[in-house]
Amino acid sequence: MGQSLVDVNNQISPAASTNDQIEKLEATIKALQHDNAKLQQQLEDSTLELQATVDEFLRSDNERKRLVNDIDEYIRVDLERQRLIKELQAAKRLAEENSRLKSEFLSTMSHELRTPMNAIEGFTSIMLSRMGGVEFNEKTERYITRVNINSKRLLQLINDFLDLSRVESGRLELAYQPFSPVDLAKRWQTEISILAEKKNIDFELILDPHLPETVYGDEEAISKVAINLLGNAIKFTEQGKVSLALSNGGENWQISVTDTGIGIPPHAREYVFEEFRQVDQTSKRKYGGTGLGLAIVHKYTRTMGGTVTLQSEVNIGSTFTVTLPIQTKHESVESKQ
Amino acid sequence: MTRINIPADLLSNWDIVVVDDEPDSLEVAEIILDAYGANVHTGTNGAEGLEQVRKIQPRFIISDISMPVMDGWGLIHELKNDRSLMDIPAIALTAHAMVGDRERAITAGFHNYLTKPLTAETFIYDLLKLLMDIPELAEHLNI
Ligand SMILES: Nc1ncnc2c1ncn2[C@@H]1O[C@H](COP(=O)(O)OP(=O)(O)O)[C@@H](O)[C@H]1O
Ligand SMILES: [Mg+2]
Numbered sequence: 154m155g156q157s158l159v160d161v162n163n164q165i166s167p168a169a170s171t172n173d174q175i176e177k178l179e180a181t182i183k184a185l186q187h188d189n190a191k192l193q194q195q196l197e198d199s200t201l202e203l204q205a206t207v208d209e210f211l212r213s214d215n216e217r218k219r220l221v222n223d224i225d226e227y228i229r230v231d232l233e234r235q236r237l238i239k240e241l242q243a244a245k246r247l248a249e250e251n252s253r254l255k256s257e258f259l260s261t262m263s264h265e266l267r268t269p270m271n272a273i274e275g276f277t278s279i280m281l282s283r284m285g286g287v288e289f290n291e292k293t294e295r296y297i298t299r300v301n302i303n304s305k306r307l308l309q310l311i312n313d314f315l316d317l318s319r320v321e322s323g324r325l326e327l328a329y330q331p332f333s334p335v336d337l338a339k340r341w342q343t344e345i346s347i348l349a350e351k352k353n354i355d356f357e358l359i360l361d362p363h364l365p366e367t368v369y370g371d372e373e374a375i376s377k378v379a380i381n382l383l384g385n386a387i388k389f390t391e392q393g394k395v396s397l398a399l400s401n402g403g404e405n406w407q408i409s410v411t412d413t414g415i416g417i418p419p420h421a422r423e424y425v426f427e428e429f430r431q432v433d434q435t436s437k438r439k440y441g442g443t444g445l446g447l448a449i450v451h452k453y454t455r456t457m458g459g460t461v462t463l464q465s466e467v468n469i470g471s472t473f474t475v476t477l478p479i480q481t482k483h484e485s486v487e488s489k490q
Numbered sequence: 491m492t493r494i495n496i497p498a499d500l501l502s503n504w505d506i507v508v509v510d511d512e513p514d515s516l517e518v519a520e521i522i523l524d525a526y527g528a529n530v531h532t533g534t535n536g537a538e539g540l541e542q543v544r545k546i547q548p549r550f551i552i553s554d555i556s557m558p559v560m561d562g563w564g565l566i567h568e569l570k571n572d573r574s575l576m577d578i579p580a581i582a583l584t585a586h587a588m589v590g591d592r593e594r595a596i597t598a599g600f601h602n603y604l605t606k607p608l609t610a611e612t613f614i615y616d617l618l619k620l621l622m623d624i625p626e627l628a629e630h631l632n633i
Contacts (some may be wrong), residue, residue: 174512216575248503251574257619263585264556266604267585267607268512268514268515271512271515271518271606271607271608272512272514272518273513274607274609275514275515275518275607275608275609275610276514276518278519278610278611279522279610280611281610282525282611284521284524284525284609284610285521285524285525310496323555328593382608
């Protein structure tokens, strides 16, 4: 629109002839008509353009409205999420509180059960050792021996039961520390060779030279597993040998306990890991025990992120193999309960 | 089997302080230590134990962990912060189940720990093993 339109006043001179004037006027009219058409066109163009702008505006307004809606929705979802988070946090606090109470209950129970048992065991052992100048006849000695043996059994049962409740309630708090698997195995050896000697069974410790010098783990929990397996191996073996082998499996390390004992028949190889289960009734009569040892082995191993397998042949012997992840730094193992 | 080589005068005239809030537990320890010649002095909580330790200056101390008034942690803290008492070896008594207490006991300054129950068959044997690790005591043992 930079071009100026026809200047009517300047184009029509008073001195010109009528024809001239008419021509001029016609020309002017033509020019005007032309301009008008042009204007018309421009107006139409502008109108279209405006329409487009308006359309665009309306479109983007819709867009904006949609955005606003989206934002509203987003805020609503966020509020909902915050509410859910609060609810979950409350539930978590409750669960933590419950688990704390459970753990407190367990530790109180444990203390209350053990205290009188410790006294019974302590005093009967003193009597049997004739300490403090006690005197009694043979019959009394026999009875006190029974009390002493039974108090040991009950204490063992209480300990097993509490070990098991701790792992079942998820309260087995693993204390991860660096330790030497070789040193640990030697400590088990000291404890177990006393039992082996008593039964005239050989005890052998086999150490893989490629064992890591240190691994991270809970020595006490691992010991619980190993001592239970070693105790069983001695208990269910009348002659021959019990061997403890530690080996390195790359990502894992393994504790294998092999005996030359009575073995476990195929049908029993799964259920012996359940609580209070033994191969059969004769086992209880002959060997005593309550059937909690292997349940402890199984649950503690699983809590440490490991596995336990059993190979056995009746009257030939059994091998229990515990595989534990090698951890070289402190990392928590997710409990696979 | 564990008592075989331990002579009855192993701890002859040794002053020992034993601290435990359980009277039965205290008495069991007392009878057994006495059977090996020791002079046993007792306390029923950390504060009483500390008083006995100050008075007697014993060869070593055996202390339970959980006790009223002052527990075993409080006692070991007091002992380790007193120049005249800090060198007296202290042994913690821990319950079977106290996972973590054992490491914690050693970190807190106990020389080592013994696990209950204390019995005539095992107590002296286990104690002897610990005492052999403490040179200033090992040389005075009657073995
Ligand atoms: N090394 C083994 N040799 C033969 N049988 C075994 C062995 N270990 C376990 N068992 C069988 O598995 C059962 C369950 O073992 P466990 O849970 O330790 O209970 P307990 O030793 O109290 O009987 C035992 O009673 C026994 O029948
Ligand atoms: Mg068993």
